[in-house]
Amino acid sequence: YDTKQPQYSTGDSTSFAYTSTRERIPVIITQGIDDVHRETWNLKDEEASKEGKWIISELARLKHELQHDRQITPLPDLGESDVEGYNKELEALGELKWHSAPWLYSECYMYRRISSIFQQTQKWKSYDLFARQKMSTFKSSRPAVLELAARYKEIVTELESKHTIKGAKTQEELEQAEQILFVEMAEICLWGNATDLSLLPNMSYEDIQKLQGSEARKASEKNIVVNDLDKAFKILIEAQKSGKKDRRVDIVLDNAGFELFVDLILAGYMLAAGLATTIVLHPKSIPWYVSDVLPHDFAQLINALADPQSFYMALSDDEKHAGKTATPLTDSEVSNLKFLFDHWSQNHAEGQLVLRPNRFWTEGGSFWRLPKTAPSLVEDLKESELVIFKGDLNYRKLTADATWPATTPFVDALGPMGPGSGIRVLALRTCKADVVVGLPEGEDEKLRAMEGGGGDSGARKWAWGGKWAVVQFSDGKA
Ligand code: F6P
C-alpha cells in the first residue's frame, strides 16, 4: 500500500520540499505564534492566558527544532486514534531529521504536532490559529465573489424556474449548454485553488483580485496542461440519463474562504442542473496546511452570506488601524449574495449538501493507504458517481508525492486508488509542488525551458507557483 517509487524529500536541494521546509514553514509557524499572541493579549481568563503563553513557547520550540534540523520526535499520546499511525511510521523511518525527511510525512506531522499542542490545554482545544487569516482573505476577494454571485443567480434561477439554460431549445442543445457551464464552473473551482494561504503568505489585495476575476480565468485556460473535464461530465450526464435516482458527487475539500465559496458554486450548479442529487463535502478535522476547510469554516461562510452587509462593513482591528473604511454593498449585490445563502442553506437543510469529516484526511500518509487504513471510507466513496479531489496537497497524496517521471500515466500513479478501485477520481489541481504526472511526452521539458521554469537546474520550478494546472480523471475500472 505504499509506492516503491521514492518520495520527494526535504533533503533534495532541487525540490520545492527543500525550499518550503527551510523558508516557508518557519514563516507559517511564526504567523501562528503571532495569532496566539494576539488572542492571549485580549484574554481576561487567567488560566487561558497562562495556557496561551505555554502554546507560544511550544510553537517556538517546534520552530527551533525544525530550523536547526533536530530529530523529529513522537507525538504525545493523548488517546487520539491517529497518533499510533504517526508514531509507528516515525519509528519505521529511523532517526528522522527535519531537513532529510519524506516531505509528505514531515509536513503533515508538523500540522498534526501543532494540533497536539492545543489538545494538551483545557481552554484552547478547539482554537484554530489560522482562522483569522482565512476569513480576511475571503473578504479581500469581494469583487470576484460579487461577480460570481450575480452569474450564479442568473443560471440557477433559469434552471430552476424554466428547467433550461438561455438559448437552448432542444434537449441536445440543453445538454451542450450544461456541459459548457459545467466546464466553466469546474474551472472557476479549479483556479480558486490558486489563492491558498500556505503558498502565498504575503499576497496583496491586488494580487488576489488579479487571480480571481473572469478575465483571469479565460486567460488561464491555456495553462491547464491536461484537461479531462469532458470525461467527468460524461460520467455525470450518463448517470443522469440512466434514470438512476440517487446520484452523489463528493468533493474532498481543500481551502476555506474563496476556494470553498467556488466549491459551493460548482456544487450548487450540479444540484440545480440535476447532474447530481447529493453533494458530500469532506473537510479536515484539525487546522491543516493553514487554510484547509474545517466544519466551522463552512458555518462561518454561510453566516457571512446570511448578512453580507454586516460582514463587509465590519472592520478588523488591523483595518481600523490602517484607517480603512468599508464601502457598503448595493441592494442588488446584497440580494445576489442572499440568493446564494438561501440556495445553499436550503440544499444543506434538505440533506443535498452534506459535510462528512473523517480523521483519515489528516493522517501522514498518501491515499495509496486508503483501502488498508480506511476501508469503510473507501466503501463510502464507491457509492459516489465522482469524487473530486481539490488542490495541491490532495494531488500529492493521490500520487503518493513520489518522484514519478512526468509522463507516468495518472492512473498508474494512483496505485490502489486507480484501476480496480471502483472509485471515479477527478483531480482539480493547480500545481504548487514538485510531483506532476500524466503529461504528454516533451511537455515537462517545454515548461522547464520557459522563463522561470527551472531550466537545466534539475528543479521543476514551473510547477511550484500555482500558475499551471492539471485536471485528471480515472474511472476506477479494473
Ligand atoms: O506548496 C506548498 C504547500 O504547502 C504544499 O505543501 C501543499 O501541497 C500546498 O502548499 C498546499 O496547497 P493546497 O492548499 O492547494 O493543497
Ligand code: MG
Ligand atoms: Mg490547502
